[in-house]
Amino acid sequence: xxxxxxxxxxxxxxxxxxxxxxxxxxxxxxxxxxxxxxxxxxxxxxxxxxxxxxxxxxxxxxxxxxxxxxxxxxxxxxxxxxxxxxxxxxxxxxxxxxxxxxxxxxxxxxxxxxxxxxxxxxxxxxxxxxxxxxxxxxxxxxxxxxxxxxxxxxxxxxxxxxxxxxxxxxxxxxxxxxxxxxxxxxxxxxxxxxxxxxxxxxxxxxxxxxxxxxxxx
Amino acid sequence: xxxxxxxxxxxxxxxxxxxxxxxxxxxxxxxxxxxxxxxxxxxxxxxxxxxxxxxxxxxxxxxxxxxxxxxxxxxxxxxxxxxxxxxxxxxxxxxxxxxxxxxxxxxxxxxxxxxxxxxxxxxxxxxxxxxxxxxxxxx
Numbered sequence: 001x002x003x004x005x006x007x008x009x010x011x012x013x014x015x016x017x018x019x020x021x022x023x024x025x026x027x028x029x030x031x032x033x034x035x036x037x038x039x040x041x042x043x044x045x046x047x048x049x050x051x052x053x054x055x056x057x058x059x060x061x062x063x064x065x066x067x068x069x070x071x072x073x074x075x076x077x078x079x080x081x082x083x084x085x086x087x088x089x090x091x092x093x094x095x096x097x098x099x100x101x102x103x104x105x106x107x108x109x110x111x112x113x114x115x116x117x118x119x120x121x122x123x124x125x126x127x128x129x130x131x132x133x134x135x136x137x138x139x140x141x142x143x144x145x146x147x148x149x150x151x152x153x154x155x156x157x158x159x160x161x162x163x164x165x166x167x168x169x170x171x172x173x174x175x176x177x178x179x180x181x182x183x184x185x186x187x188x189x190x191x192x193x194x195x196x197x198x199x200x201x202x203x204x205x206x207x208x209x210x211x212x213x214x215x216x217x
Numbered sequence: 218x219x220x221x222x223x224x225x226x227x228x229x230x231x232x233x234x235x236x237x238x239x240x241x242x243x244x245x246x247x248x249x250x251x252x253x254x255x256x257x258x259x260x261x262x263x264x265x266x267x268x269x270x271x272x273x274x275x276x277x278x279x280x281x282x283x284x285x286x287x288x289x290x291x292x293x294x295x296x297x298x299x300x301x302x303x304x305x306x307x308x309x310x311x312x313x314x315x316x317x318x319x320x321x322x323x324x325x326x327x328x329x330x331x332x333x334x335x336x337x338x339x340x341x342x343x344x345x346x347x348x349x350x351x352x353x354x355x356x
Contacts, residue, residue: 081238081318082253083353105354120280120326123249126354140354181278181326197308198225 004071005053006062009033009043020088029086033063033072035093041065051086057139059102063091071096073134094134101168102137103127106159106175110146114178119150122177128156129168136164145176153177219266220288221311229293229305235259239318245352247283248325250332256345259312260321262288268322268339275335280327282335285320286313320350 012019012030020030028044029051043065053061054074063072076090094100105127112121128141143159157171235257245251254260265286272282288311295306315321322339324332333349340347 079353081240081243081316082255082348083244083318083350122281122325126352181281197228198222200228201224201226 004060004062005049005058006064007045007049007053009045009063009065011065012042012044015042024087029089031089031091033065033070033091033093035072036095038093045089047086050089054086059137060094060134061091071134073100073102073137096134098134099131100134100137101129101131103129104138105140106143107140108176109142109144112145112148112176112178114148114150114152117150119178119180121145121148122179123175124177125156125169125173125175128159128173128175130161131166131168132164136162138162138165141165143175145178148176148178150178150180220262221291222287222289225291228291229308230291232292233314235314235316237316239316242285242320243318245320245323245350246285248281248323248332249352250325250329250336251285251320251323251350251352252336252339252343252347253350254315254319254321254343254345254347255317257316258314258345259290259292260286260288260315260344262311262313264342264344265313265321267342271338271342272322272324272335275338276324276327276331280332280335281325283323283325285323286315288313290314315345321347 009031010028012023023030023044024047027047029047031043031045032040033043034040043063045063054077059074061072061074063070070093072091073094074089075092077086078088079085080087092100106125108121108123112119115121130141132138141159141161143154145154148154153174154176155171156167156169156173156175159167159175161167239254243253265284265288269282269284276282290312291308292310292312293306294309321343322336324335327335329351336349
C-alpha cells in the first residue's frame with residue numbers, strides 16, 4: 001500500500017471560525033499548510049477522504065493546491081469536544097529525503113510477568129517522539145512487557161526501535177509500570193476520613209482579629 | 218459526605234450555569250477506557266462515590282479506577298419548614314460541575330469488555346447521559 005494519499009485542497013480565501021464552521025458543514029475540513037520557510041496556506045480538504053486515509057494509517061499526503069503538488073506530513077489533529085469529529089488539521093511541508101520528528105503510538109505486546117503475581121500494568125505514556133525518514137514513519141512501536149515484574153518500570157531507553165529510527169523522547173521516560181493494586185477504600189472508611197466541613201481560608205485570622213478589636217474597644 | 222475540598226476560599230457559592238463544552242479533560246488521559254459525559258450537569262459527591270464503589274466492586278481489585286471529577290462546588294439549602302429570608306442556607310452537599318465532553322471516570326489495566334461493563338455500572342449512577350470512550354492515540 002502506498003503511504004501517500006492524494007488529496008485536492010482548496011484555498012480558503014476567508015478565514016476565521018465562522019468560515020471554518022461553514023466549510024465543515026459543506027463536508028470540508030479546514031487545514032493549514034506550513035514549513036520550508038514558505039508562507040502558511042489556509043486550505044480545506046475533503047473531510048471524508050481525509051478521515052478514511054487517516055483510518056488506514058496514512059501520515060503523508062500529496063496535496064494538490066492550485067496547480068502545484070506538495071508532499072505534506074500530518075503534524076497535528078484537532079477534534080471536537082467529544083473527540084468524535086475532526087475540526088482542523090495541521091500539515092507540514094516535507095521532502096521525501098528529509099528526517100522528521102514525529103510522535104508514534106506505542107503498542108504493548110505480551111503479558112507481563114507481574115500480572116501473574118497480582119500486579120497490574122499501568123501505561124503512563126502511550127506515544128514516543130522519534131526521528132526518522134519521512135518515508136519510514138512506523139504506524140506504531142511494539143513494546144514487549146513480558147519481562148516486567150511487580151515493582152518494575154519500563155523506560156523509553158529500553159525499547160527496541162526499528163532500524164533507522166532514533167529516539168527523541170528522554171530515555172528515562174517511564175512508559176509502563178507494574179504494581180500491586182491497593183485495597184480500595186470502602187464507603188464507610190471514606191466517610192470517616194472526610195472532615196465534616198472544609199476549613200475556610202483566612203477565617204481563623206479574621207475571627208482572631210475581630211476578637212482583638214472587641215477587646216480593645 | 219464522601220468527597221469535599223479540605224480548604225475553601227468561600228463557604229457558600231452562587232448557583233451559576235453550566236455553559237459550553239469541555240475544552241479540556243475531554244480525552245482519556247490516565248487509563249485506557251473512560252466514561253464521557255454528554256450533557257451539562259452537576260454531579261453530586263454521593264453520585265461520584267456511588268460510581269467509584271460500583272466500578273471497584275465490579276473489578277474486584279483488578280485494574281485501576283481513576284476519577285477525573287471532584288465536587289468543588291457547595292450547594293446550600295434551607296431547612297424544612299423555615300420561612301423565606303434570614304439569609305442564605307447552610308451548605309448541604311457538594312457537586313462537580315461537568316460540561317459535555319468531560320471524562321469523569323477512567324479504567325486501566327483490564328480488558329476492554331471488562332472496562333465496558335464496569336463503566337456501564339458507573340454510568341447508571343450518573344445523573345447524565347454518558348458514553349464509553351477509548352484512549353485516542355493521536356499524532
